[in-house]
Amino acid sequence: MSPKAIRYRANSIIYFKGDVSDKIYILNSGKVSLNYTDIETGQEMHELIKTGEFFGVKSALGRYPREETAVVLADSAVIAFSVPEFEMLVSKNTRIIMKMLKVFSNQLRRIHKQVQNLLYSEEQVNPETGLFKIGEYYMSNKRYHQALYAYRRYLVYYPTGIHAQEATKKIELAEEYLQKYGQGKGPSVKGMVKEAPVQKKKTKEMSNVAQQYYNAVSLIGQQKYEQAYNEFKKIIEQGNDEEYLAKSRYEIGRCLFFMNRFDDCIKSFTELIQRYPTHPDLKEALFFVGKSYQEKGDTTKAKGFYNKILSMVSEEEPLYRKVKRALKSLKEG
Amino acid sequence: MNGINSMFDRFGVTFQRGDIIFCEFEPGDNFYLIQSGRVQILKIMGDIEKTIDILQPGEIFGEMAILEEAPRSATAIALDEVKALEFNRENFEILMQGNPQIALKLLKLFTKRIYDQKRRFMILTLEDIEARVADVFLMLAEKSPQEEETNKRVFSTTVDDIAHWAGMSPAKCREVLNHFAAQRRIEIYSDRIVVKNINDFARFVSSRRKQRE
Numbered sequence: 001m002s003p004k005a006i007r008y009r010a011n012s013i014i015y016f017k018g019d020v021s022d023k024i025y026i027l028n029s030g031k032v033s034l035n036y037t038d039i040e041t042g043q044e045m046h047e048l049i050k051t052g053e054f055f056g057v058k059s060a061l062g063r064y065p066r067e068e069t070a071v072v073l074a075d076s077a078v079i080a081f082s083v084p085e086f087e088m089l090v091s092k093n094t095r096i097i098m099k100m101l102k103v104f105s106n107q108l109r110r111i112h113k114q115v116q117n118l119l120y121s122e123e124q125v126n127p128e129t130g131l132f133k134i135g136e137y138y139m140s141n142k143r144y145h146q147a148l149y150a151y152r153r154y155l156v157y158y159p160t161g162i163h164a165q166e167a168t169k170k171i172e173l174a175e176e177y178l179q180k181y182g183q184g185k186g187p188s189v190k191g192m193v194k195e196a197p198v199q200k201k202k203t204k205e206m207s208n209v210a211q212q213y214y215n216a217v218s219l220i221g222q223q224k225y226e227q228a229y230n231e232f233k234k235i236i237e238q239g240n241d242e243e244y245l246a247k248s249r250y251e252i253g254r255c256l257f258f259m260n261r262f263d264d265c266i267k268s269f270t271e272l273i274q275r276y277p278t279h280p281d282l283k284e285a286l287f288f289v290g291k292s293y294q295e296k297g298d299t300t301k302a303k304g305f306y307n308k309i310l311s312m313v314s315e316e317e318p319l320y321r322k323v324k325r326a327l328k329s330l331k332e333g
Numbered sequence: 334m335n336g337i338n339s340m341f342d343r344f345g346v347t348f349q350r351g352d353i354i355f356c357e358f359e360p361g362d363n364f365y366l367i368q369s370g371r372v373q374i375l376k377i378m379g380d381i382e383k384t385i386d387i388l389q390p391g392e393i394f395g396e397m398a399i400l401e402e403a404p405r406s407a408t409a410i411a412l413d414e415v416k417a418l419e420f421n422r423e424n425f426e427i428l429m430q431g432n433p434q435i436a437l438k439l440l441k442l443f444t445k446r447i448y449d450q451k452r453r454f455m456i457l458t459l460e461d462i463e464a465r466v467a468d469v470f471l472m473l474a475e476k477s478p479q480e481e482e483t484n485k486r487v488f489s490t491t492v493d494d495i496a497h498w499a500g501m502s503p504a505k506c507r508e509v510l511n512h513f514a515a516q517r518r519i520e521i522y523s524d525r526i527v528v529k530n531i532n533d534f535a536r537f538v539s540s541r542r543k544q545r546e
Contacts, residue, residue, distance in 0.1 A: 039451060039454055039455060039458070040454075040458075057444075058444040058447065058448070059444075061440065061441050061444045062441065062444035062445050062447075062448050064448050067451075087437055090433065090437065091433040091434070091437065092433075094429065094430050094431075094432075094433045094436060097429070097433060097436040097437060097440055098426065098429060098430065098436065100440055101429065101436060101439060101440055101443070104440060104443040104444065104447060105399050105443060107443075107447050108399075108443055108446055108447050108450065109399075111447060111450040111451055111454060112397075112403065112450055114450075114454055115450050115453050115454050115457065118454070118457040118458065118500060119457065119500050127358040127359075127360075127404045128358075130357060130358035130404075131356060131357070131358040131359060133377070134356050134357060134358070134377055134408065137377045137380070137382070140380075145351055145352075146351070146353050146410070149352075149353040149356065150353070150356050153356055153359055157359070157360065183351075304458075307460050308500075310460070311462050311500070311501050311505065312502075312505075
């Protein structure tokens with residue numbers, strides 16, 4: 001067996017979408033087009049293969065069905081390789097593999113991002129709390145060694161994070177138990193985790209913040225968005241009340257939307273969602289992100305966010321109808 | 334494989350048995366090629382630990398680190414003393430150039446990842462949440478082709494896993510599954526879910542996908 005030179009007449013097909021085959025091709029001369037449906041837009045795409053270029057690589061190497069139909073547009077000559085033949089060829093020429101690795105890693109990066117955009121908050125655990133909880137898991141299973149790793153990494157990435165104090169305490173404890181009892185032999189440590197407790201002690205200060213906050217909200221009501229924005233910013237900068245901090249971070253995103261600063265609005269809400277994955281106004285935040293994309297003319301992203309929200313709200317919620325309306329306006333626009 | 338030995342001097346790392354190599358949710362900078370020893374890939378879900386894979390010498394893991402800003406999606410622990418080559422975005426080109434076999438391995442891994450992510454994207458773009466859950470079953474069926482000529486498929490997949498693939502909360506996913514069960518399209522057991530007619534799901538999903546277009 002060796003690579004085979006094959007000639008194709010114009011208008012013939014080298015392979016069809018859905019075919020399963022281990023053949024990889026290189027175009028020697030002629031004109032070949034790969035036709036496929038773009039998964040994001042649903043559009044029919046045509047991609048011309050350049051002379052000397054490989055095609056059919058991914059599906060052959062990954063052993064999955066062809067994702068495109070290879071159509072011969074003008075009489076062409078190709079060389080067909082089996083996977084082992086292809087491997088032999090490229091092993092002697094690492095530059096080819098490097099080039100492909102680059103192309104593939106870019107594709108992977110792109111599709112990964114597209115998937116993440118669709119998933120957004122609901123599916124994703126906040127990495128900060130996620131990492132801390134891994135430490136907690138090992139701590140409760142007396143696997144102090146692993147717990148130490150997780151807590152220490154936590155402190156590396158989030159030295160002033162919401163679980164930093166707790167992590168520091170647990171590290172001391174884990175070290176102590178590891179010495180005293182040894183891995184797997186000491187007590188199981190569970191709980192003591194409080195997530196971002198609302199500090200009630202500064203009653204006076206809090207009422208001040210509350211007042212500041214409601215003033216700013218009423219500025220939005222009066223459509224004085226710039227002023228409102230500045231007020232919320234002040235509250236955030238003071239940063240001494242967790243509850244109003246979270247609320248203000250949400251309102252500031254709304255202000256940005258009304259000020260037509262859509263990119264900033266998206267950025268602001270994205271940060272909010274990452275910081276507070278269980279924020280009470282999370283769905284509304286997603287709605288504003290969707291609307292900002294719509295305003296920017298990125299209907300695909302807007303649609304992604306709207307659909308995302310629909311999967312989170314029940315039909316009775318007012319937001320459901322709002323989103324439905326927005327989706328309708330997308331179609332009409 | 335002399336090249337690998339000299340590379341180990343420069344890029345080799347050793348982990349003791351039980352060491353965490355990286356933790357889920359950590360930002361990922363490095364990826365690894367196992368030289369010796371086994372590595373367990375796992376996820377912690379609440380109070381349970383779920384093994385996703387056990388990797389052998391010659392296998393690559395953590396390769397998603399090649400993507401920017403992707404936190405680790407699972408935890409890797411050394412099951413034995415593990416010797417591995419450590420790669421990162423900066424050094425991997427140099428490493429690959431002298432080692433076509435490793436580069437090829439990575440190339441194959443990327444093709445698989447791209448396919449998986451594309452498939453996931455297809456699922457997530459379905460508007461109808463029932464169709465999304467049905468499409469998860471189709472994807473699972475594609476991954477483990479069955480020789481027998483029957484439409485019935487058995488999946489030992491948990492509701493949480495299906496919810497994860499379908500991009501919805503486990504509660505919502507359970508609702509959809511219960512609805513399918515009420516329609517007698519599936520049967521839910523504690524350790525498995527039986528899809529009575531996978532072709533029925535295929536038709537259902539493709540009709541919903543067409544509507545979208």
